Ligand SMILES: NC(=O)C1=CN([C@@H]2O[C@H](COP(=O)(O)OP(=O)(O)OC[C@H]3O[C@@H](n4cnc5c(N)ncnc54)[C@H](OP(=O)(O)O)[C@@H]3O)[C@@H](O)[C@H]2O)C=CC1
Ligand SMILES: N[C@@H](CC=O)C(=O)O
């Protein structure tokens with residue numbers, strides 16, 4: 001039998017998603033080893049203030065890697081810079097894949113240099129794909145799977161980010177296939193945030209009642225649905241980032257997630273809170289404002305939901321609260337479910353619909369592990 005090809009995995013971020021990714025990676029490692037295919041080795045694990053770089057390249061034990069990192073953290077020591085770490089990673093035998101499970105814009109800003117070193121990237125971090133249009137263009141002009149043929153010949157890496165929209169739901173892969181097979185996408189609309197879905201499904205359920213808005217925000221954070229800072233969900237920007245990513249894939253040159261109207265649910269009085277903790281402590285003081293919105297929708301027999309839409313023909317993107325009839329599919333969502341409706345020429349007046357959990361560590365990690373499988377297939 002031919003020898004297994006080594007594939008070095010470098011993981012940054014071991015919060016909810018990073019930890020869930022590790023258990024899926026352990027499964028994939030034994031699956032591929034049993035088939036005598038790729039030999040997956042975890043060579044880097046890193047968080048804000050500690051890392052283990054396994055520079056013999058034999059790989060860490062995936063099951064105990066987080067514990068080893070904790071031990072390393074408590075022993076202190078100077079942390080090697082991220083750029084310098086990538087220089088070392090590029091010397092690993094075989095191919096290297098960086099798995100960025102942070103939401104750090106600075107790590108995202110380093111992607112062009114990482115790709116040029118031949119390191120592939122898979123990530124649920126939205127920052128690189130939803131910040132300035134020129135950053136997005138730069139990444140895909142360098143990536144081996146970008147529209148520029150020949151980048152692989154230069155030794156550049158691949159990049160995939162399925163979990164940046166709809167977590168593990170196959171949203172980006174579906175949109176890409178619609179476009180690459182010649183369909184014309186005219187409109188995309190739906191619920192794009194697991195946090196917002198959970199908040200309104202539980203604060204304003206179709207059956208009536210519901211908890212206080214601030215208490216539901218606390219639960220969404222506990223359940224691992226929110227961004228590391230829940231204000232990034234409540235200000236509408238997380239949804240705006242997802243719509244920016246989708247709109248760019250349809251060919252719209254959206255400059256940034258703040259270049260269109262986005263409704264924020266953050267009370268003006270709390271915009272200057274110094275920390276997420278202070279914000280969470282004070283949010284309950286403003287619950288009556290959300291109660292008023294709910295009462296107004298209830299008076300017309302409706303419920304409120306936080307939605308987004310892209311009108312591709314008009315180049316219009318919208319994000320904010322809307323009232324829905326109780327019988328509407330958006331009103332009937334459960335838990336953290338997302339619903340994404342693709343209206344296309346091929347599908348006519350009945351949209352192609354993708355629905356399911358749009359947040360949570362396990363489902364998000366599945367999208368990341370799925371992207372890793374894509375890279376493995378391309379590297380063959
Ligand atoms: N949770 C979800 O449902 C979904 C999440 N995502 C995305 O997945 C990513 C991770 O989310 P989640 O796991 O929930 O977040 P967490 O807050 O649970 O974890 C973030 C991790 O990133 C680490 N980190 C932050 N900055 C750096 C840095 N500069 N260098 C190294 N490590 C860093 C943190 O380490 P430390 O604790 O040491 O600071 C922590 O381990 C985010 O980009 C999020 O938007 C996408 C879809 C769904
Ligand atoms: N905070 C986000 C996580 C996934 O992108 C959400 O709630 O949808």
Ligand code: NA
Nearest residue numbers: 162165167169
């Ligand atoms: Na997805």
